[in-house]
Amino acid sequence: MDTILLKGKPVRDAxxxxxxxxxxxxxxxxxxxVVLVGDDPASAVYVxxxxxxxxxxxxxxxxxxxxxxxxxxNVLDLVGQLNADPAIDGIxxxxxxxxxxxxxxxxxxxxxxxxxxGFHPVNLGLLVAGNPRFVPCTPKxxxxxxxxxxxxxxGKNVAVVGRSVIVGRPLSLLLSLKREDAxxxxxxxxxxxxxxxxxxxxxxxxxxAIGVPRALGxxxxxxGAVVVDVGINRIDAPERPKxxxxxxxxxxxxxxxxxxxxTPVPGGVGPMTIAMLLENTWEAMAGKEGLDENx
Amino acid sequence: MDTILLKGKPVRDAxxxxxxxxxxxxxxxxxxxVVLVGDDPASAVYVxxxxxxxxxxxxxxxxxxxxxxxxxxNVLDLVGQLNADPAIDGIxxxxxxxxxxxxxxxxxxxxxxxxxxGFHPVNLGLLVAGNPRFVPCTPKxxxxxxxxxxxxxxGKNVAVVGRSVIVGRPLSLLLSLKREDAxxxxxxxxxxxxxxxxxxxxxxxxxxAIGVPRALGxxxxxxGAVVVDVGINRIDAPERPKxxxxxxxxxxxxxxxxxxxxTPVPGGVGPMTIAMLLENTWEAMAGKEGLDENx
Numbered sequence: 408m409d410t411i412l413l414k415g416k417p418v419r420d421a422x423x424x425x426x427x428x429x430x431x432x433x434x435x436x437x438x439x440x441v442v443l444v445g446d447d448p449a450s451a452v453y454v455x456x457x458x459x460x461x462x463x464x465x466x467x468x469x470x471x472x473x474x475x476x477x478x479x480x481n482v483l484d485l486v487g488q489l490n491a492d493p494a495i496d497g498i499x500x501x502x503x504x505x506x507x508x509x510x511x512x513x514x515x516x517x518x519x520x521x522x523x524x525g526f527h528p529v530n531l532g533l534l535v536a537g538n539p540r541f542v543p544c545t546p547k548x549x550x551x552x553x554x555x556x557x558x559x560x561x562g563k564n565v566a567v568v569g570r571s572v573i574v575g576r577p578l579s580l581l582l583s584l585k586r587e588d589a590x591x592x593x594x595x596x597x598x599x600x601x602x603x604x605x606x607x608x609x610x611x612x613x614x615x616a617i618g619v620p621r622a623l624g625x626x627x628x629x630x631g632a633v634v635v636d637v638g639i640n641r642i643d644a645p646e647r648p649k650x651x652x653x654x655x656x657x658x659x660x661x662x663x664x665x666x667x668x669x670t671p672v673p674g675g676v677g678p679m680t681i682a683m684l685l686e687n688t689w690e691a692m693a694g695k696e697g698l699d700e701n702x
Numbered sequence: 703m704d705t706i707l708l709k710g711k712p713v714r715d716a717x718x719x720x721x722x723x724x725x726x727x728x729x730x731x732x733x734x735x736v737v738l739v740g741d742d743p744a745s746a747v748y749v750x751x752x753x754x755x756x757x758x759x760x761x762x763x764x765x766x767x768x769x770x771x772x773x774x775x776n777v778l779d780l781v782g783q784l785n786a787d788p789a790i791d792g793i794x795x796x797x798x799x800x801x802x803x804x805x806x807x808x809x810x811x812x813x814x815x816x817x818x819x820g821f822h823p824v825n826l827g828l829l830v831a832g833n834p835r836f837v838p839c840t841p842k843x844x845x846x847x848x849x850x851x852x853x854x855x856x857g858k859n860v861a862v863v864g865r866s867v868i869v870g871r872p873l874s875l876l877l878s879l880k881r882e883d884a885x886x887x888x889x890x891x892x893x894x895x896x897x898x899x900x901x902x903x904x905x906x907x908x909x910x911a912i913g914v915p916r917a918l919g920x921x922x923x924x925x926g927a928v929v930v931d932v933g934i935n936r937i938d939a940p941e942r943p944k945x946x947x948x949x950x951x952x953x954x955x956x957x958x959x960x961x962x963x964x965t966p967v968p969g970g971v972g973p974m975t976i977a978m979l980l981e982n983t984w985e986a987m988a989g990k991e992g993l994d995e996n997x
Contacts, residue, residue, distance in 0.1 A: 511831065511833060526831075527827070528823070528824045528825075528826075528827030528828050529823045529824050529827055530823075530827065531823075531826070531827035531828075531830040531831060532822070532823030532824055532825065532826030532827030532828075532829075533823045533826075533827075534827075535823075535826040535827070535829070535830060535867060535871050535872065535875070536806065536821075536823060536826060536867050537867060537871075538806060561894060562894055562895070562896040563896075564896070564901075570878055570880070572830060572831050572832060576830050576832075576875065576878075577830065579874075579890070580830070580871065580875075583865055583871075583890045583892065585865070585893070585894065590892075590894040591894075592889060592890065592891055592892070592894070592895040592896065592901065593889070593890050594887060594888070594889040594890075595878045595887065595888050595889075595890075596887055597878065597880070597887070598880070599856060599857055599880065599885035599886075599887070600857070600887040601857040601858075601859070601887065606859075606887065
């Protein structure tokens with residue numbers, strides 16, 4: 408079986424191109440503020456990707472880099488200033504935050520109308536209610552990627568593996584909504600699942616978001632399935648110049664030829680997340696300025 | 703196979719008894735306000751049950767009955783007054799509201815700290831985030847009922863049938879949380895599910911919340927399963943003095959002897975919903991007064 412690689416880049420490029428056109432016609436630039444506390448190297452890389460994305464589509468952007476020992480009160484004060492700043496449409500609090508800071512408190516302090524990451528309880532709740540406003544970027548990006556490749560979810564049995572609040576739980580909610588790009592029957596699998604392989608191997612679509620390198624292979628995933636790999640894990644690779652390489656949560660080498668379609672790591676879901684962040688920021692501005700959805 | 707009937711009344715009675723003791727020792731009575739717009743006969747019955755429950759446990763309660771043609775603005779004004787009223791700890795907006803009123807707008811206007819029904823987006827969102835405050839009463843009541851009868855959900859495959867925001871969606875979230883009374887693997891089934899019987903007949907636990915009389919029987923539910931029936935449907939029954947009777951969403955007569963346990967209709971989940979409403983109202987007051995969870 409030929410396995411189609413569901414590459415994120417062409418979809419990301421299409422989203423970026425559309426945003427560029429809209430921004431050129433808009434009364435002002437959408438503005439994104441990123442709050443980065445501490446010096447987690449992976450977070451620094453993600454933030455720089457977000458900055459580059461903003462540059463590319465012509466957004467106003469500002470990154471607030473705070474030392475790891477910043478008191479929680481100062482982070483909350485900054486979020487309050489950004490909430491009040493009319494040039495800022497979207498606020499992104501880069502996770503994880505240092506342990507001393509109550510992450511939920513900070514996320515809850517972001518104005519829900521500027522919560523372009525979709526992690527504020529109000530926005531998660533609107534998703535439960537079937538009336539989503541800002542949808543978390545990775546779940547939204549996965550649906551967009553599948554739509555782009557004309558892979559319908561309607562009526563499909565989907566196993567979502569991993570119940571994080573960033574991916575698994577909102578994605579399960581989104582996929583089970585009664586709307587054109589969803590309407591799937593979702594089984595939410597996790598560390599407490601009794602016989603994971605029995606569930607995933609029977610599913611039409613498997614979405615892996617567990618953060619364990621190459622955990623799912625041909626024993627866990629059925630022939631002809633569609634596989635979305637959300638994991639980004641760095642493993643040792645002595646044969647590579649750097650000595651490491653990135654792999655996902657599924658064993659892509661084993662699955663090629665076995666499944667119908669697969670998102671590569673890197674280059675699958677990853678580029679979608681930033682594209683959706685920028686799209687959400689555009690929508691935040693369009694909502695505030697009373698523009699219709701096409702700008 | 704002997705089928706155990708999971709009756710709600712003993713569980714409800716235990717919850718009521720505990721609340722009575724707490725109220726007797728509390729600095730003041732918890733207060734519940736019910737907002738009932740229009741003259742839906744089923745809603746009137748539910749509201750009278752809630753009033754009786756408040757009387758029984760010694761809560762302060764007040765019901766605001768408004769005519770069906772009340773303008774939305776007046777309903778929102780009333781909610782605002784109740785939000786500000788220090789004697790009111792919980793506010794329940796009886797659903798459904800008349801069509802002219804934007805139900806989501808009214809639910810969203812309730813102070814989340816008084817939202818004892820758990821339908822405000824903030825409270826639904828906290829459930830997604832795995833940090834629930836007020837959990838919707840029927841899902842919470844189902845978990846309590848199962849715990850009372852020592853039926854563990856951990857590691858079980860659960861099919862939740864029906865994706866309403868009142869039952870199916872919050873219940874799916876709740877059951878898949880990593881906590882002692884949950885940690886199940888949940889499949890969220892709905893009208894778009896391709897082969898419903900294949901999924902439900904393989905499940906350890908089937909929870910029916912679709913509002914279709916006796917829709918699931920021995921073809922849809924496996925031998926020895928646990929069945930939670932959330933439906934309350936009135937059907938013709940010429941043999942009864944009233945000419946009608948209440949049935950659930952499963953065919954209870956057919957399932958007796960086939961399944962391990964079953965919630966009866968009426969008398970199963972129904973009594974739990976009111977018990978959890980009163981418990982949520984107690985918790986709202988205890989939170990406000992700084993009492994610990996035992997009062």
